[in-house]
Amino acid sequence: MATHARRLTGSPAVEIRRLVRSFDARIILDRIDLTIRRGEFVALLGRSGSGKTTLLRALADLDYGAAGSGELIVPERLSVIFQDARLLPWKRVLDNVVFGLSGPDPLDRGRQALAEVELAGREAAWPNELSGGEQQRVALARCLVREPELLLADEPFGALDALTRIRMHELLRRLCARHHPAVLLVTHDVDEAIQLADRVLVLDKGRVAADLAIDLPGHAADDGRRFAELRNELLGLLGVAVPAGQEPLPEFLQGG
């Protein structure tokens, strides 16, 4: 959050101008304008069908078959992390990490990336032998080893249990602070968006309905109050009404 906000260089990593995408004459993205700066962590919220996955797939160049127009500038080095870990079951963990990797010493770099996601020693395991959280960490290592300038994440923690998700948040935050790629995280978890991102976008009917900077003051008591405000605002934008004062704080903000 605030820690890597200081690292921003100001030059854009992603530029989207009047992006339109439609499937079968149904408009999914309706003239989207968006800039993501280098190292900026942007979370994308939206109800199902709001177009958030379509936007991510447009950036990842995976939206063949869609009609559309607009300008799109994305960095050359781009990695995608999907909701499922998407490891090739017939390749051992390390071979999955370095699959398609070019450059010197791919295996060494792969081992380093695995160590960074705390999976040193599991290089020779088959993906089927790992838990869901471990598989997703391998997928994260596969992204990191490519030193992406832009990391696109499509609900990467959606299939994980709550405890594993908290640990993955920690890990992702640490890795982003170290490598500072620009990140676009698609999620429908409001708390996750506020905790991880510098900026939260809300997409509605193919338009950017809100663009909020996450400005937590940085000390626990005030953070809690601001967190609750942001969350209520975002939930309101997503069409979920929360009666004031009834929503408990997330655990990590309770008790300082």
Place this chain on the structure above:
Amino acid sequence: MTPHSFSALAGEARLDARTATPIHPSPARRAGRRLGLGAPIAYGWALGPVLLLAFWALGSALGWIDARILPAPWVVAMTAADLVAQGRLQHNVATSGLRALEGLAFGIPAGIAVALVSGLTRLGEYLFDGVVQIKKSIPVLALIPLLMLWFGIGEGMKITVIALSVFIPIYIQFHDALRGIDSRYVELAETLRVSRIDFVRHVILPGALPGLLLGLRYAMTTALLALVVVEEINATSGIGYMIDLARSYGQTNIVLVGLVVYAILGFSADAAVRLLQRLALPWQRTLAG
């Protein structure tokens, strides 16, 4: 379970008895799934065959079974020993085995090659897939008269029939597997900017290997079927010839020896493919535990 934890549980049960909801102490290990079939027993699968053999032996010994219809198991065993002593059995087994192997040696590579061309390229699909699908709907055994007119009744015809019968299951299973690669992996390879060659080598081929091996298992069955049929048409050697000759002399015991040999051939072929599956797909073994 330790005595200590057991007494603790028993204590709990007593405690709860006062509140009228007794808790059953949990057994140290659950016997199995409540709605399952119960725990498997080692070599349990052998029960049926052993009982059948016992019934056969008992029936023969007590004279319930006419020896002209079904000779006793020991008569069959002795016949086999005689045939080995005369050298006939091993000669015929070698001939049949060689025939099957020659058919497999043509049919498997051909099935793999055509499936690759048709599975990996559009043009290949348009050229070959329709032809193979038409060919598939004609049973191979129905082609025998035509093949006899073309190749005569010699080894060429026999090997062609076996090769054709092997080609179909290999082609069908491998082609399906090549085309059935999960689109999520295609997407992944695209985001990793993998070249087409690497994509085929690291994603499509290893992903389709289980399908190829399944085709190979089917091919073993169809090869044996084709072998049996072609050996009873004007052959002068082989297990089928031995059986057919014995039939015309009413030697039921030799017919039975031939059938046992076919059973052993079929079982060994299947076991060989299963071994190959275990060796070639180590990543699948982890699922079975």
